[in-house]
Amino acid sequence: MTFAVEVLAVHKVFNSGRSNQVDALTDIDLQVAPGEFVSLIGPSGCGKSTLLRLIADLLEPTAGSLLVNGKAPRQARLDQDYGMAFQQAGLFEWRSVAKNIELPLELKGWDKDKRRGRAMEMLELVKLPNRADAMPWQLSGGQQQRIAIARALAAHPPLLLMDEPFGALDEMTREHMQAELLRICAATQTTVVFVTHSIPEAVYLSDRVVVMSPGPGRITEIVQVGLGRARDEGTREAVGFYEKITEVREALRGGNLGGLTNREVAGIEDR
Amino acid sequence: MKSRGREVVKRRSVRPFIFGVLALGLLLAVWESYRNWIGPWLGTERDVGKVLGFKLLPRANDLAMPSVFDMAREFGRPQVRGSSTNVFEAVAQATFNSLQLAIGALLIGTFVGVGAAILMSRFKVVQRGLMPYLVISQTIPLIALAPLTVTWGGQLSLFGFQWQKWTSALVLGAFLSFFPIAVGALRGFNSPPPAALELMDSYAASWWSTWRKLRLPAAIPYLTPAMRLAGSAAVFGVVVSEISVGLTDGVGYLILAYMQEGTSRPAKVFTAVAGTVVLGLAMAAVINAADRYFTRHRPPEEFA
Ligand SMILES: Nc1ncnc2c1ncn2[C@@H]1O[C@H](COP(=O)(O)OP(=O)(O)OP(=O)(O)O)[C@@H](O)[C@H]1O
Numbered sequence A: 001m002t003f004a005v006e007v008l009a010v011h012k013v014f015n016s017g018r019s020n021q022v023d024a025l026t027d028i029d030l031q032v033a034p035g036e037f038v039s040l041i042g043p044s045g046c047g048k049s050t051l052l053r054l055i056a057d058l059l060e061p062t063a064g065s066l067l068v069n070g071k072a073p074r075q076a077r078l079d080q081d082y083g084m085a086f087q088q089a090g091l092f093e094w095r096s097v098a099k100n101i102e103l104p105l106e107l108k109g110w111d112k113d114k115r116r117g118r119a120m121e122m123l124e125l126v127k128l129p130n131r132a133d134a135m136p137w138q139l140s141g142g143q144q145q146r147i148a149i150a151r152a153l154a155a156h157p158p159l160l161l162m163d164e165p166f167g168a169l170d171e172m173t174r175e176h177m178q179a180e181l182l183r184i185c186a187a188t189q190t191t192v193v194f195v196t197h198s199i200p201e202a203v204y205l206s207d208r209v210v211v212m213s214p215g216p217g218r219i220t221e222i223v224q225v226g227l228g229r230a231r232d233e234g235t236r237e238a239v240g241f242y243e244k245i246t247e248v249r250e251a252l253r254g255g256n257l258g259g260l261t262n263r264e265v266a267g268i269e270d271r
Numbered sequence B: 001m002k003s004r005g006r007e008v009v010k011r012r013s014v015r016p017f018i019f020g021v022l023a024l025g026l027l028l029a030v031w032e033s034y035r036n037w038i039g040p041w042l043g044t045e046r047d048v049g050k051v052l053g054f055k056l057l058p059r060a061n062d063l064a065m066p067s068v069f070d071m072a073r074e075f076g077r078p079q080v081r082g083s084s085t086n087v088f089e090a091v092a093q094a095t096f097n098s099l100q101l102a103i104g105a106l107l108i109g110t111f112v113g114v115g116a117a118i119l120m121s122r123f124k125v126v127q128r129g130l131m132p133y134l135v136i137s138q139t140i141p142l143i144a145l146a147p148l149t150v151t152w153g154g155q156l157s158l159f160g161f162q163w164q165k166w167t168s169a170l171v172l173g174a175f176l177s178f179f180p181i182a183v184g185a186l187r188g189f190n191s192p193p194p195a196a197l198e199l200m201d202s203y204a205a206s207w208w209s210t211w212r213k214l215r216l217p218a219a220i221p222y223l224t225p226a227m228r229l230a231g232s233a234a235v236f237g238v239v240v241s242e243i244s245v246g247l248t249d250g251v252g253y254l255i256l257a258y259m260q261e262g263t264s265r266p267a268k269v270f271t272a273v274a275g276t277v278v279l280g281l282a283m284a285a286v287i288n289a290a291d292r293y294f295t296r297h298r299p300p301e302e303f304a
């Protein structure tokens, strides 16, 4: 089987050779199966974004190798095998909502009608079917974030890379968006690598939670969630859910004996 | 929805226009009251016009400060004794001629400035190499450069095109206006945040697509103030060049010509000055219209 993402003995050093060099990632091994939802969690600076950007070929590893859909990351990027969403929606303010969603399709050279058709489909998917001609600044933060997700999904990429996409949202919108993301990914068979600071969010969304720790950035544990694919509001109250939250929390603590204070761990739990 | 988009579109207020008219009216009122009452009163009763023996405040006579009403009357008088065109027609025609040159100069300046900015944002080497020359270029006195371009241009023959005096005015207006454009456009092209550039990278977008879909639209808000500066620079360049190279059909030259009639018709030169004011306002109006068009979908100020 070809993995959606395969990370083999990857090291990433920033400013290598200079005095202020940072070991952002050491010895990273990770396989993500097609259709799987994997979260990366860990304290600030442990290299979550760096790992995501390595997969996206926005950075190159110092050592080791990666495969995305069985290809070199560069090739996967050129083929637009993945869509990406960041903490900030990052919509282009001069483009209407539909035009923002169409951006990746334009760059792929799709013709106008096909683009517009797909944008409408995507708006339907993120439950904003009437806002095609609105400008981004006319939307709420949560709505903008949904448009950014629609943009990431527009070309139907087999892989979705998300870096704290719900970080800026209030708790209610956030839970709503989590449910929507699961629904969308189930409907489109998308593999997701998802960075978050929130333990409940990671557990609720994921098949597996990858726990990382800093200095140097590394994977300390991988927690199998195993709550099944069908998640609903009931999931959040289930006993198994709390057990998994505790397991991830413990893993975070265990991995952070080297240097992280209790307050920092608590800070993560608060989110 | 379309209708919703229109709801929040910036109101095209008439207020700035009213304020402009009021400000002009105030200026004329101050002028009139100074020459009629304040000036003579200061001069005769107080003698405060003189400080340490220097005459600071203008003498309030018809030669130095002709009445606003005389200026208005000048518009109706014949251009020269016995001529069939009156001053208004002459000034209007000259202003229109200069406006065409200034708009042409602004267009060329924009084209060259944006081109230079594209090269500079694409290749950092070009930016480092070109910028010092651009800065130096703007310190060359126009008065010296204008006659030179006539000499150089005269030796040029491009596909049978003959260099004219207006070509010099056009080139010098463009020469002055391209600099603010280049600087503003460069800042604009470099304004997108790293996240936006990374997004384009994640789509494997070429440099050129990134420019068209991200850098150029992001630069529009930077281009408007640059265009305003460039517009004034173009007007200034054209008017000064007209005087310098002796281009007789522009409003700049008209100032020079009317000035020479200062003793016989002192109010006449102010009609040409009014022409240059209109010229500047017309340029500003053109640029505002362009700005309105290009930013019609942008968030209104309170959202930005
Ligand atoms: N471009 C860069 N140049 C130099 N160092 C970098 C760069 N990007 C990241 N780093 C360093 O690499 C380490 C990991 O950074 P990264 O952004 O991956 O952390 P993170 O886990 O995403 O943190 P956060 O949760 O705060 O987003 C940090 O120590 C950071 O200072």
Ligand SMILES: [Mg+2]
Binding pocket: A048, A049, A050, A163
């Ligand atoms: Mg990060």
